Amino acid sequence: MEGENPSLTPEPGTLYVVATPIGNLADLTERARSILEKASLIACEDTRTTGSLLSKIGIKNRLQSYHDNNERQAAVRIADALVAGESVALVSDAGTPAISDPGFRLTRECHKRDLPVVPVPGPSAASALLSASGLPSDGYLFVGFLPPKSAARRRFLEAHIDFPYSITLYESCHRIEKFVAEMLDILGEDRCICLGRELTKKFETITTGTIGAISESFKSSSKKGEFTIVIAPRKFSL
């Protein structure tokens, strides 16, 4: 279309790393929608999840699975398709691909082959919560998911007790209660944290306060859904 923004049209041989909503469909950007529609192929974590997103936004396109269990082989196959002139949109189930999600092996394979990799930025739970947390956010450490074993999580907290920047991490709803108790035990009741639950969704809750206060109120609040946490540096107080 004459006058259309060229960044809305995928170039052959280019990988687009496309962020998708983490709960609120309206967070899909115009550029993400256009690339998902016009790319010759969408590489996705779960074809049912991405199929359902596409049908909600009225788009049909070819899907190829690219997930934790086939990442190595799929990265080579997709890079081959790019060399053959296809344009590929990479998505994960929600949020930004390669951020605690599959993606790194494919972007690395593309860089090895000098294929262009273009980010189409948008939602990510970590940056969404940090931006709204009220905690220091000029610099931060993002660690994704801590190990599932309690001893390893405790070691991480002990090693970072005096870390001078905020720390952002993901935690599963099955472990969140235990992790709050571990933070209380190791970081102490006066350390400030922000707990984000169900960001951008109907039951979004964002609570910033001391671990002492949050662990107390958490006893009577829902532990269902998706959680992201920001831990403030030791010297910070609200």
Ligand code: SAM
């Ligand atoms: N790549 C994704 C991103 O950019 O946000 C993160 C993928 S990671 C596999 C999924 C984890 O992110 C969840 O277990 C949860 O800790 C966090 N998360 C995702 N969506 C969330 C939401 N709506 N609210 C709070 N945390 C969320």
